[in-house]
Amino acid sequence: xxxLRAAIVGGSGYTAGELMRLLLFHPMIxxxxxxxxxxxxxxxxxxxxxxxxCTALRFCHPDDLTxxxxxxxxxxxxxxxxSIESYRSIAPRIIDLSADLRLRSATLYERWYGQVHPLxxxxxxxxxxxxxxxxxxxxxxxxxxxxxxxxxxxLLGLAPFYRAGLVDDSIPLVLEAKVGSSAAGATPGxxxxxxxRSGAVRSFQPTGHRHxxxxxxxxxxxxxxxxxxRIAFSATAIELVRGILVTAHVFxxxxxxDRALWRLYRHSYQNxxxxxxxxxxxxxxxxxxxxxxxxxxxxxxxxxxxSTSSESS
Numbered sequence: 001x002x003x004l005r006a007a008i009v010g011g012s013g014y015t016a017g018e019l020m021r022l023l024l025f026h027p028m029i030x031x032x033x034x035x036x037x038x039x040x041x042x043x044x045x046x047x048x049x050x051x052x053x054c055t056a057l058r059f060c061h062p063d064d065l066t067x068x069x070x071x072x073x074x075x076x077x078x079x080x081x082x083s084i085e086s087y088r089s090i091a092p093r094i095i096d097l098s099a100d101l102r103l104r105s106a107t108l109y110e111r112w113y114g115q116v117h118p119l120x121x122x123x124x125x126x127x128x129x130x131x132x133x134x135x136x137x138x139x140x141x142x143x144x145x146x147x148x149x150x151x152x153x154x155l156l157g158l159a160p161f162y163r164a165g166l167v168d169d170s171i172p173l174v175l176e177a178k179v180g181s182s183a184a185g186a187t188p189g190x191x192x193x194x195x196x197r198s199g200a201v202r203s204f205q206p207t208g209h210r211h212x213x214x215x216x217x218x219x220x221x222x223x224x225x226x227x228x229x230r231i232a233f234s235a236t237a238i239e240l241v242r243g244i245l246v247t248a249h250v251f252x253x254x255x256x257x258d259r260a261l262w263r264l265y266r267h268s269y270q271n272x273x274x275x276x277x278x279x280x281x282x283x284x285x286x287x288x289x290x291x292x293x294x295x296x297x298x299x300x301x302x303x304x305x306x307s308t309s310s311e312s313s
Contacts, residue, residue, distance in 0.1 A: 003027075003028050003029055003030040004028060004029055004030065004069040004070055005030050005032045005068040005069045005070075006023055006029050006030065006031050006032065006068060006069065006070050006071070006072065007031070007032055007033040007034070007035070007065055007068040007070075007071050007072070007090075007091070008020065008023075008031070008033070008034045008035065008071075008072045008074055009035045009062055009065070009071065009072070009073050009074065009075060009083075009087065010035070010036065010073060010074035010075035010076070010079070011034035011035055011036040011039070011044065011047075011059055011074065012036045012038060012039050012047050012059070012186070013074055013076075013185060013186045014182050014185060014186045015074045015097050015185075016034070016048075016072075016074035017047070017048040017050070017051075019072055019074060019097070020034065020044065020048060020051060020055070021048075021050065021051065021054075022297075024051070024054050024055055025054075031055065031057065032066075032068055033057070033060055033065055033066065033068065034057055034059055034060070035059065035060050035061060035062040035064070035065055036059040036060075036061075036062075037061055037062055039059040040059050040060055040061040040064075041058060041059065042058060042059050043056070043057070043058050043059075044057045044058065044059060047059075062083075065087075065090055066090070067090055067091065068090065068091050069091065069092070069093065070091055070092075070093045070094075070095065071087055071090055071091035071093070071094045071095070072094075072095050072096075072097060073087070073094065073095070073096040073097060073098065074097050074098075075098055076098065076185070077098045077099045077100060078098075078100065079098065079100075080096045080098045080100040080101070081100040081101075081117065081118055081119055081122075082118075084096065084100075084101075084119070084122065085119070092142060093141070093142055093143075093144075094142070094143055094144070095129065095144045095145075095146065096126070096143070096144070096145055096146060097146035098146065099113070099146075099148065099210065100117075100145075101122055101123060101126040101143065101145035102126075102128065102145045102146070102147065102148065102151075102213075102214055103123060103213055103214070103217055104123050104124060104126075104128075104217060105123065105217070106120035106123055108213050108216065108217065109123065109213070111213070112210050112212065112213035113210060113213075122143065125142070125143050126141075126143045126144060126145045127141040127143070127144050127145070128145055128147060128214075128217070128218065129144040129145050129146055129147055130147045130152060130155060130156075130218070132156060132159070132269070132272055132275065133155065133159060133218060133221075133222070147214065148210070148211040148214050149179070149183055149211075149244055150177040150179060150183075150209070150211045150233075150235060150244055150246060151211040151214035151215060151218075152299075153177065153244045153245075153246040153299065154175055154177070154211075154215060154233075154246045154248055155214070155215065155218050155219070156275060156299050156301060157246060157248055157301050157303075158173075158215075158219060158248055158250060159218075159219075159222055159268065160264045160265055160267070160268040160269075161250055161252065161264070162219045162222040162223045163222045163223075163268065164264060165223065165224075165253075166252045166253055166254065166256075166264075167223070167229070167250055167251070167252060167253070168251045168252055168253045169223075169227070169228055169229035170229075171229075171251040172229065172230040172231065172232050173215075173219075173229055173230070173231045173232070173248065173249070173250055174232045174248070174249040175215075175231070175232070175233045175234070175246055175247065175248045175249070176234050176235075176236065176246070176247050177209075177211075177233070177234070177235045177236065177244060177245070177246045178236045178237075178238045178240075178244065178245045178246075179235060179236070179237060179238070179240075179243075179244050180237075180238065180240035180241045180242050180243050180244070180290070181197055181237070181240070181241050182241050182242050183244070191204065191237065197237070197239065198239060199239055200237055200238060200239055201236060201237075201238050201239075202236065202237040202238075203234065203235075203236050203237075204235060204236065204237050205234065205235040206234045206235075207232070207233075207234065209233050209234070209235050211233065211235075212231050212233045215227075215231055215233070216231065240290065240291070241294075242290070242294040242295070243290025243291060243293060243294055244290060245288065245289075245290050256305065257305070258279075258305065261303050261305070262277070262279075265277045265301065265303070269301075274297045274298050274299060275298075275299055275301060276298055276299070276300045276301070277300075277301055277302070278300045278301065278302045279302050279303060279304075286302075287302040287304075288300035288301065288302045
């Protein structure tokens with residue numbers, strides 16, 4: 001089988017750098033072009049030094065892209081919706097890693113992003129790109145959206161409960177996400193300045209985070225309809241570069257024990273190569289720890305039951 005020819009737009013950021021690392025070592029992919037309007041003509045490894053001797057590619061200008069089998073858009077949020085139509089003539093399959101196509105509803109998008117989406121028909125067409133939830137739809141999808149980092153971590157932990165219909169949706173779902181500095185992207189800002197970021201445990205969005213919209217959408221789909229449950233989602237910046245730890249408190253309809261939860265997670269993820277269930281009786285790493293996952297493709301999921309009720313987290 002011949003390899004797929006892949007190209008990237010927006011090649012200078014963190015997302016593109018990690019994507020290139022994965023594609024360059026993928027046996028079924030040939031990375032042919034990496035476009036960046038601000039770095040055109042420079043070697044890719046000048047911006048991503050970890051790729052020295054891994055590729056001799058130079059950045060091209062987006063206007064110089066030629067046809068390929070699959071095109072990845074790694075542009076800032078808001079950019080893809082302005083340019084994606086022009087790129088559809090270059091590649092039959094596009095994966096957009098920004099937030100522009102993550103929501104199927106234009107109404108939900110306007111509510112959480114504060115603007116009217118200019119291409120609502122694309123929202124209906126795009127497949128939410130989380131394989132553990134949409135594996136059957138992805139192979140034939142011409143348009144795939146990336147997924148929010150915190151939303152992904154939350155969904156992988158919660159999906160088995162909502163799919164099984166175990167959640168008491170009369171009680172709010174409460175989540176706390178702790179994230180590293182790379183989540184804000186490669187462009188520096190006041191919050192990423194080292195004297196301010198170092199040692200930080202900063203609540204930067206205690207309510208109203210945009211990734212809540214993805215939870216409403218995907219958990220609702222898993223539950224078989226529109227999600228009526230309230231979601232309280234807070235985000236905290238901590239002294240970490242890569243990684244996310246989401247703690248979710250979910251109340252269930254029936255009393256469960258550890259055996260039932262093990263069965264629930266194993267049934268959901270036994271055939272998923274990158275999901276690991278982590279719950280040890282002793283040791284330092286009894287529960288998921290982002291530090292040991294950096295640079296890998298794994299998501300570790302853990303759980304714990306309260307001793308006084310049917311609540312699990």
